[in-house]
Amino acid sequence: MAEYSSLLSDLSENITNEDLEQLKSACKEDIPEDQSNNITSSKEWFSYLEKNDKLAHDNLSYIEHIFEISRRPDLLTRVIEYRTTVLKISEDDEIDTKLTRIPSAKKYKDIIRQPSEDEIIKLAPPPKKV
Template sequence: MADDYSELLQKLSDNISDMELKALVAACSDTIAAEDKERIKEHKDLFRHLEKVSKLGKDNFNYLEHALEKICRPDLVTQMLEYREKVTGIKEIKQENISGPARKYKGTDDTTNLEDSFAKITLAPPPSKLDVHKKS
């Protein structure tokens, strides 16, 4: 299981740019002291720090999910959900069992009609000739 966890962290690292790493450090600023921010130069430094302060672990991704959501990376949140499915052996994790922001990104009911998920938008009819100002 530790190998799967390490693989996940490596995948996350491979998909986070240096600029996004800086944004991720800023998103985690409530758990990182100012002097520690300067020490975080690589992805693994951030992950180690989050593990040290108990914000990240094999079965603890809520904080990192939230931080990734802040930097607009729902695709990486989805990778974490796939890891959970692999580790737990459960093919489908019910939405009520998903905590944190990941709930938004992992659909559980494949039978849901996409059209039903969106509100119907009705456009106003185009203006009639009477509504248009006439040139004199």
């Protein structure tokens, strides 16, 4: 649990007030506007997420998603590092367990593939102009 507190503290130190506004905006569907206005620090933001079951020491998927869509790879990398070293959840394990999100390219690993001949839709050539 000390590692988790250390992670949140480390993340908080790297989130400016401007960043916080962007992060709150990224999760506006999950935080009502009146509550969002009361959150003035990253520590309060993390606390709110914990109280609302969006964040826990073994459930980081929500903030990984928020950091990903907020284009904060530095923060996302720290969370992934915590997940792999402290929780011992590798990216391969994660694909199976679905415990947390992973970087974009890997989460679509099963979708990104070449279609089979049966799946390819053949289009007719365009009509010739007269």
